[in-house]
Amino acid sequence: MNTRPPQGECGMYLDVKGITKSYRDNTVLDKLDFSVLKGELVSLLGPSGCGKTTLLRMVAGLVSADSGTIRLAEREVTTLPAHRRNVSVVFQNYALFPHLNVRENVGFGLSARGMTKAQQKVPVEEALALVRMEQYADRPISALSGGQQQRVAVARALVVAPDLLLLDEPFSALDRKLRETMQVELKALLRSRGITAVFVTHDQEEALAVSDRIAVMNAGRIEQYGGPMDLYSKPATSFVLDFVGMSMRLAGTVKSAEGRLLRISTAYGDITAPGNFIAGARVLVGVRPELISPGLPQGSPEATNRVTATLSDVMCLGAKTLIYGAASGDDCLVCEESGAYAIGLPSAGSPVTFGWRVEDTLVYPAEHRQ
Amino acid sequence: MSHAAAKTASPAGRTRDPFLLLAVPSLLLLGMLFALPIAFLLLKSFRDADGALSVAGYIAFFSDPYMLTALRRTIVIAFETTLLTLVLGYPTAFALARARGFVQTCILIAMILPLSVGVIVKAFAWSIVFRSDGVINKTLLGLGIIDEPLRLLFTETALVIGAANIFLPFMVLPIYAVIRQINPNLGPAAATLGAGPFFRFFRVTLPLTLPGVVAGAAFVFSMAVSMYVIPNLIVGERSQMLSMLIARSFLYLRDEQMGSTMSAVLLVIAAMIVIASSIILKRLSGRQA
Structure with missing residues (x-):
């Protein structure tokens, strides 16, 4: 799981430059710049419709940009299709495959890379152990609770050793108590593996809890990008003042x-x-x-x-x-x-x-x- | 509320679901007009002209090469029709599920409206199109692709095409219903895990839409195997299907035992398809449960 291509120590790991995206007359992203350092946990925070999910899907390769460039791990990926980007996504409702069991879900990305069931065995077991789901390996997805489904989704996303992990409102389907537990757990896990991750959320408490830096988005632009304390004590705009805290x-x-x-x-x-x-x-x-x-x-x-x-x-x-x-x-x-x-x-x-x-x-x- | 109340009100150990009562009228109708006549028909297939018990009808049927040819032809045509509706209907169901607003309404109406036009009208329409001086031949002649009219009407190809046209909605709608249940993020999820278009289709899309395909195929096959009006109008007497032979037995030959026997054979084929499909559907949903 640690086979990641070598990176330059300095410079931006994910570098999004001048991205614009419009649907008909509606500009969703407006000449947006955004960058993430290697190993950083970053949140895109904003109200619904601010363009944060579009930006996430664009970095994943699921949405194309009208203009601008995206670089990831020293390579230009702007026009690369999703399945060749090595960017994993944990979707809002987890998007686990209902016709596959836990083990097959986690192994899906390895199958797609041409690994046999036998070759998958060790990495899949490792990934399940990482999220403490080993004993559920042969369960069908429908037999899992929301929190367990989220763990499986995380294991499935990490087992392929992605260059970047994207999480789209990963905690929104969990109740408050469980959400707080999972936030702490996931943050520790990502830190310990040195994963670079971008969270998308509309929940400012969640953003403050899980990230090193937060980009507050509004109407297709980033209003302020900084550490949690900066955003809270020195809001750059009245929008940030209003949205954070x-x-x-x-x-x-x-x-x-x-x-x-x-x-x-x-x-x-x-x-x-x-x-x-x-x-x-x-x-x-x-x-x-x-x-x-x-x-x-x-x-x-x-x-x-x-x-x-x-x-x-x-x-x-x-x-x-x-x-x-x-x-x-x-x-x-x-x-x-x-x-x-x-x-x-x-x-x-x-x-x-x-x-x-x-x-x-x-x-x-x-x-x-x- | 009333459900629970009714359950507790009944004596201990005898809980009856009152909602079953809602099905009583339709069950009565089915029983009187379907189950009873079918039972009589089955009985009749085991009685000779004098009313004595006999399996002569079945022996006669399965030893008559003409009958066996008709049986094989019936199954082959039903199978081909099912296959054609699947090939045409599967992508259509996706287009229907993917379309939004006005376009989706248009496709849905285009699917459902023809159902309200009688089969006989549509079959006549096809015979006009397929005639030697019909639209297809005139077009091909006009374009200089052919020199003399093709024989289209009265061929089994025309029958399969015509039948597929009529049964298409019964393939598209079950598949469409299944697609609508599928989480739209599954495709993107597979893509971000490194799965290319082919891998995504065969490992995600196809297995998840299979229940719709099985249901649609069962619908179309059981209707195509017993269709009567469509082959009568498009193929006529040239290549007999079982349903046409049944009608001939009852209406012209007055051979009630043979008619009943063929009806029983047809019924068993259709029943087998329905039972097989429900077993497959149960398996498929069992894997997802």
Whole structure:
């Protein structure tokens, strides 16, 4: 299983350049660039229809590109058909062959490469052991649970020693508990085998859990590509702010700009924020909820922002408590406290103040909601 | 809900599924108009003209070379018809499954609408096409491909083509129904595992569509083996099929024993096909269960 062609240590392992794909008038991918290093676990994260699955199928060779190039492991594969790319895919519903048993499913790729049943025996057993499914080798697929089917799909994809593993929403068919277990397990497995893998998902928690880097996609483009912490603490666009993690979001207008400090008026009072906008610009202000505290913040008034609203809801989620203020339009007033903070808090309907540091305030140009 | 309630309401140990009652009207109809007459027919094949028990009818049938030729011809024509509908219908079923929206509706209508036109009308249409001054001959003559009209009508080739045309939907629809059940990602999954088009077809597509093929073949064969109107109109008296000999026995020769005997033989052939296909289908689904 470790017979992989030798790779150059530097340079991009998977390199997608200038890919465009349209169906009639609908541009699904728009001059998109995307690259993955060898051994990296990467997620394509985005809402449905953002083009992430099209990109995955294109890398697999199942969809052709209108323009652009795809290079994988030092060779150009743009026009190579799927069965000659050596790219394995774990499909959303696993796509196991219902007329074959577990062993035959895992051995399928080896059969396709001309190996006899006898030659397949050892690698198939190894792959099944890898996903702890040895004792199910002779079961029909219909006798397996969702989690077991996923393991078989992973074993089937890995047994052929692919140059790249693609996973299309691999956990979406599993219930929450099992999903978390499988994420940890799969990540450890891929790491230990040094597999380069690209996950496609619409679930930001999943992307944060399994990947080294995440490419957030929207409308056929990559909005931001970076590590989980970068995406969360420094969202490049308001889309990333909105899609990755929770946030307080306020629409506002820049009243004045002094150096790099902006004075912004919102429906709940004026605030100060760092940024580069001209006076009069319509902006979106965002703050991560755990950086906000209910009540007056610590520190000098110049270095802090505060807005006051009516308390609308308190949600105790166990490890954290969310406190919501009544907001108008698309605004969202929320702050997060660790633990069961709700005890002793004023009840809904009473006024509440949200406070946070100026330097934690993110400002984006206002966009029309999609 | 009512299902469970009915079960618990019945006395212990005697659970009856009330849904079986829904089939009673059609079972009655089948029993009165199909099973009973068939039973009478089978009985009759074992009675001579005086009403005494005898297997003379079967001995006469299986020792008459003319009858055996007709039997063989009937089976061969039914087989060829099945094969032709399979060759034409299999790709059609894929096209139908792959097509979307308007195109799919058009193909489906094209498949189903002809079923509502009587067989006799279609068979007449074929005889017009196949005639020596029919469309095919006129076209071929006009193009200079042939010098004199081909004999098309009254040939077994024309019969097979005509029958295949009429039975095509019964092959396409079961295969189409099976294709629709297949996960569309199986082909891509096989491809990404390194399987080329041929490997994919023979290891994935064909085994998964086999149940539809078996069902369609059983449909078409059992209908083709007993067809009467189509051979009558396309081939006529020249090459007799069993069904035509049965009609002749009953209507003209008044030989009820021979007629019943041939009917019984035909029935056994059709029954064997249906039973064999259901056994194969069970095997196939057993492997996937």
